[in-house]
Amino acid sequence: MTYVVVLLLGIFFGMLLTNGEVISWFRIQEMFYFDSFHMYGVMGSAVIVGALAMVVLRKLQLRAAGGAPIVVEPKELHKGTVIGGLLFGIGWAFTGACPGPLYALAGSGYGAFLLALLSAIGGSFVYGLLHEKLPH
């Protein structure tokens, strides 16, 4: 049952990314040229609504389904946050897609993005192989 809800959430997310033009290569170029507010509006309002909702969850002491207290895992800060972040930024500008939109573009029939998605999985694979050797 949970998986059905997750699948529906995923489907609606794919629609949000498409109807909201987040999968548009042009919107991403426009964002990096600072030519339009569109993408900043999408991300900025997402962050504000997400942050406010998390404050409400905490104030009401809401629990996750099943009754466990909600635990926010800390994101680690290390050298990779900067180096990996810069590399991802370059890939984001090239493909015009971050990971969510890669799945969306591959699914919506832009054939070349099937290969971009496979290449991203390959990139994660190479990272995993080098994980111990890279500075963190």
Added chain:
Amino acid sequence: MDAFSSFWPWYVTGPLIGLYVPALYLLLNRHFGVSSTFRDICAACLRPNVPYFQYNWKAHRWRLVFVAGIAIGAFLARGTLATPATGQISPHTLATLSRLGVRDFSTLVPADLFSWHSLTTVRGLLLTIGGGFLVGFGTRYAGGCTSGHSIHGIATLQPASAIATLCFFAGGVFATIIILPRILAL
């Protein structure tokens, strides 16, 4: 069904995306994030014998269901859009890209850069395969992407995510302004 045939403004799309952060905590007690599925797929399908991939990926199966949903949802959305044309892109961006040699402005993605045919060109390969590789490598190295860091991480007030997001944009602006014109000239 009118709402599904047109593009949505940022103030509809953004807040709805933001609600995925509390929704996934309430439903699964998990954080919102997409790029971790690249690792799950490697661990599940390729079973590489290195520590980074030795973890219980099955405990995160929900993420794979979620991204499968993204692909299906995008497929449905593209079918319901009245016109696949790109939205109201800034004239300055369009003029700049046109000057750099981009020719196809008919859909969300320029076919002269991203199509089966473009994969036979150097610039198409660099953008599609090279760009994809950097997305997968960089997000795993940084520990998250736009969803995990920029939206979930900043919404939960994590300093690492703010720094990661600044780096995403620094890399993106550098690539768009400095690298992309050189690739498009190939």
